[in-house]
Amino acid sequence: MKDFLPVTIEDMKKRGWDEPDFVYVIGDAYVDHSSFGPAVISRVLESRGFKVAIISQPDWHDEESIALFGRPRLGFLVSAGNMDSMVNHYTVNKRKRHDDAYTPGGKAGKRPDYATIVYCNLIKRKFKDVPVIIGGIEASLRRLAHYDYWSDKLRKSILLDSGADLLLYGMGELSVVETAEALDSGLKIEDITFIKGSVYKAREIDAVPDPILLPDFDELLKDKLNYARSFYTQYINTDFVTAKPLVEKYGEHRYVVQNPPQRPLTMQEMDDVYDLPYMNTYHPSYEALGGVPAIKEVKFSLTSNRDASEAAVSALLPSTREG
Numbered sequence: 422m423k424d425f426l427p428v429t430i431e432d433m434k435k436r437g438w439d440e441p442d443f444v445y446v447i448g449d450a451y452v453d454h455s456s457f458g459p460a461v462i463s464r465v466l467e468s469r470g471f472k473v474a475i476i477s478q479p480d481w482h483d484e485e486s487i488a489l490f491g492r493p494r495l496g497f498l499v500s501a502g503n504m505d506s507m508v509n510h511y512t513v514n515k516r517k518r519h520d521d522a523y524t525p526g527g528k529a530g531k532r533p534d535y536a537t538i539v540y541c542n543l544i545k546r547k548f549k550d551v552p553v554i555i556g557g558i559e560a561s562l563r564r565l566a567h568y569d570y571w572s573d574k575l576r577k578s579i580l581l582d583s584g585a586d587l588l589l590y591g592m593g594e595l596s597v598v599e600t601a602e603a604l605d606s607g608l609k610i611e612d613i614t615f616i617k618g619s620v621y622k623a624r625e626i627d628a629v630p631d632p633i634l635l636p637d638f639d640e641l642l643k644d645k646l647n648y649a650r651s652f653y654t655q656y657i658n659t660d661f662v663t664a665k666p667l668v669e670k671y672g673e674h675r676y677v678v679q680n681p682p683q684r685p686l687t688m689q690e691m692d693d694v695y696d697l698p699y700m701n702t703y704h705p706s707y708e709a710l711g712g713v714p715a716i717k718e719v720k721f722s723l724t725s726n727r728d729a730s731e732a733a734v735s736a737l738l739p740s741t742r743e744g
């Protein structure tokens with residue numbers, strides 16, 4: 422029978438699990454619909470046999486809020502939600518928004534500013550050596566040094582400020598499964614440096630194949646032109662066929678390395694993602710609070726367009742064409 426993924430220990434016991442493989446911390450309410458990134462990622466992992474429990478909108482003032490399921494066997498997954506938390510909280514004029522379509526009852530204030538950083542710090546304080554993997558739009562767009570409109574400052578890669586171990590950028594279906602399988606096979610998170618569509622921290626870069634060195638963070642701070650140069654290099658390295666690994670240096674022996682993008686899904690893989698057993702609505706515990714407004718416009722929608730450059734993928738993977 423179809424059901425939501427566990428949000429309480431009782432839900433977990435009902436499924437006969439002693440512990441989850443992954444605890445997924447999200448800044449949004451838990452909506453199990455294929456228009457919502459967290460639902461897609463958790464259902465894809467479930468379809469590969471991984472046990473995923475959900476902690477939605479934890480109280481970031483209380484470390485215990487992310488310890489609900491104890492220590493997960495393989496790691497934490499963290500996402501600010503469907504939108505960057507700052508875009509979610511502020512208008513372009515930097516005024517506070519009064520409502521939040523991704524929170525029960527449309528109430529604002531249920532997640533912190535820079536949610537990915539705050540949740541990861543909370544997790545690392547409570548469970549020092551558990552792998553933390555971040556993804557979704559907030560992490561993706563802040564994966565290397567970036568201009569932060571809200572503070573009007575250049576910020577470091579979110580990997581450094583959050584203390585997370587690995588960042589998966591862009592569409593996460595393939596990368597998250599590869600990462601989960603690598604962890605499950607016993608690899609340490611610091612040795613998982615080979616996943617396409619990932620960004621990781623390194624002390625040395627000798628083993629990075631054919632890297633492009635971006636300007637150091639210090640050079641970016643000194644001159645805006647260096648930032649423009651860095652961005653241009655990043656921009657022309659977004660094609661999964663031709664992109665090279667990019668390296669950004671932060672002082673002595675501190676690097677952030679971006680692997681080339683993950684390939685898009687084939688048409689069959691995409692169809693499989695949308696065939697997963699979503700409940701197609703928000704968790705029933707939100708009913709009394711008025712539901713989650715963001716479901717309204719997508720409840721009966723069909724996803725008509727996602728980046729699946731079938732021709733390019735098929736050319737590289739001829740055996741997947743029959744699907």
Ligand code: B12
Nearest residue numbers: 456458498499500504505508522556557589591592593715
């Ligand atoms: C559909 C859509 C809408 C719909 C949303 C309908 C709904 N109720 O969900 C509507 C039209 C309402 C909308 C409105 C707005 N939107 Co809009 N929207 C989109 C759009 C086109 C697609 C989002 C989507 O559904 N993607 C499909 C899901 C499955 O993908 P995903 O969330 O990206 O998840 C994937 C990855 O991120 C990753 N992933 C996700 N989570 C995690 C977690 C982990 C651990 C890992 C490893 C990976 C991972 O894997 C997932 C699967 O591949 C995006 C642009 C885009 N192409 O992404 C903009 C976009 C999200 N919207 C944006 C904005 C700004 C808005 C508005 C604020 C606009 C405005 N000024 O009013 C409003 C706010 C809405 C609100 N009510 O609060 C921006 C957000 C920018 C940002 N930095 O956050 C985007 C990126 C467009 C843009 N480039 O400007 N939007």
